[in-house]
Amino acid sequence: MFGEKKESRFVTILSESAKGGGIARVMVDTETGIQYLFVYALEAGGLTILADEDGKPLINEEYRRKKD
Incomplete structure (x- = not known):
């Protein structure tokens, strides 16, 4: 519990x-891959989700954890 290094x-x-x-930052949730500004x-x-032209969240597959 304590002292464990967690991602x-x-x-x-x-x-x-x-x-x-x-400062402006683009951040990624590494579990879902969803990007935020x-x-x-x-x-x-302020924090907001980044969305495509259809209003769907932008997903960064490189950072998304795959569900087994």
Whole structure:
């Protein structure tokens, strides 16, 4: 339990400076492969799912854990 090294569920695949001094990150849930956009600046931030033109979540298969 304690001291065990566990893989992170979310990984950052892109990090950029945004206008106004903020940061924009694309993160991936390694269990589902779903990508999220996380933006923050000063004391405010927001998180949203990245979606295709049909509104379906963008999946990054490279990071998705396969279910056995």
